[in-house]
Amino acid sequence: MIFSRIKYLSMLLAVVVISSCGSKNGESDAYGNIETDDVTVSSEVGGKLVQLKVDEGDIVMKNQPIALVDTVQLQLKLNQLYAQSDASKAKLQSINAQVAVQEEQVKVIKVELDRVKRLMADSAATQRQLDDVEGRYSIAVRQKNSIEVQRSGVTAEMAAITAQIDQVNDQINRCKILSPTSGTVVARYIREGELVTTGKPMCRVAKLDTVYARIYIDETQLADFKIGTTVKVITDGAEGKLIENDGTITWIASEAEFTPKVIQTRNERVNLVYAAKVRIPNISGIYKIGMPVEVRLVKAL
Template identity: 40%
Template sequence: MKRQYLWILALLSLVACTGNDDRSDAYGNFETEEVIVSSEIAGKLIRFDIELGDQVTRGQVLGLVDTTQLSLQIKQLNAQKKAVASQKVNLRAQVEVQQEQIKNLKIQQDRVHKLFADRAATQQQVDDVDGQMQVLEKQLQSTNTRFISINSELDVLEAQLAIAEDKLAKCAITSLMDGVVLEKYMELGELAAPGKAVVKLGDLTELDLRVYVSGAQLAAIQLEQQVEVLIDKNKTENESLSGKVSWISSEAEFTPKIIQTKEERVKLVYAVKIRVKNDGRLKIGMPGEVKF
């Protein structure tokens, strides 16, 4: 009986040893890069017809904030621009009239100066015609100065119009990547605000299995290394997938573990990511194993 007991212990020991050789090198969970899309403009969400799990593409419009106020503001600014620009037309007409007046007065001025040289005109006549010329020239100078003021006013309106049009463009909430809608934080009709999260997107075509390895294992791991990834098929079987080491942490970190001894409970490890193509079987948060 004692000998039989010893044989059973030896057999169990052999099975345990065989099982340890087949164990994976590291364990972890699948994750992906997630992007939070936020609103840039405050207003009511008047369009938001996406659902969880929808496939979206980069630049696709996901939602629309109410544009009524901005559209009216742009209309008002365009009307102001038109009104200010019309002032330049009137000023050009004034300039032409003043230039013609100066031209005619110049002829009269030359005649009076010539008569004065021949002693046929008085000094008073010369002073009068010269004074009129100075008045007309100052009027022309003043009119031309008003062009500068109008142009400056138009520049201000152009800047305000550009700001309003930029805000109008930002009313469209667009996707920042190709991916899948993972979370919705708002619903149609709710008030959006700058920086307020609207949706969370993620790329599920490839997922990263984040695992932690010890310093002893690190020497055998290289970037772009092909590895075997295992996921649960059922309670007793695994499925094998092909993965590639895409990232290795350059710094060690402490990872708490539920182990009895203090020495093993906090252990120095390195994070490693294995990129795996997703054929639909992988989900975010799913556990996985890797053999290097």
């Protein structure tokens, strides 16, 4: 009886020892949290937000309209510029007509001047007649040049108005806020009716079909953790089960840093470590932002 109990206790101790050894061998090589490549969508103009077409959890496509800032004042300014442009065009047409009349007048006086010069050569005209025609010709040329200067001024004015119209149209287009990338809206920072300023964040869009685990490794692990290395990424699942997927190391920091405070123990926090990123396919959507994960190296058989 005593012998049986001793045998039973020995077997139980052996199982505990073996389990302990197995747990140690199965320890993860690194720990971290899930993050994504995300984009903060900000307003490029200031004004009242009249439309916000997305909410947290919505899936958006690249260049999809997601918000609209009030354009009333810009539209009024644009209408004013169009009116100024029309007025300048009318003024230009009037000046062109004046230039055409003046050019014709210069031609007529030039013909008369040439005739008087020929008569002077034949002594059939007086010097007074020649001086009178030359004076009228000089005045006509100066008037024509003056009108052409006015035309140049109106042309420059129209160019400036056109530039202002393009500028206002660009501001109106910027009031229509588009998603810069495809992904899922993971955060919204503003609501319809609120005032926005230039550069104010409106929402955050993240690509959740591929996520990244930011992990930290020490100096002794650098030889095993290399860019392109395939690793196992483990996280908790339902009913205490572990979810395991393959990941690929895409980045390792070139400089060491103190372990972030999210690492559990104080001793670990004071160690110098290197940050690294592991890319993980997330088509099923099981990985969420901030989720803790463990990373294990794939041992060669």
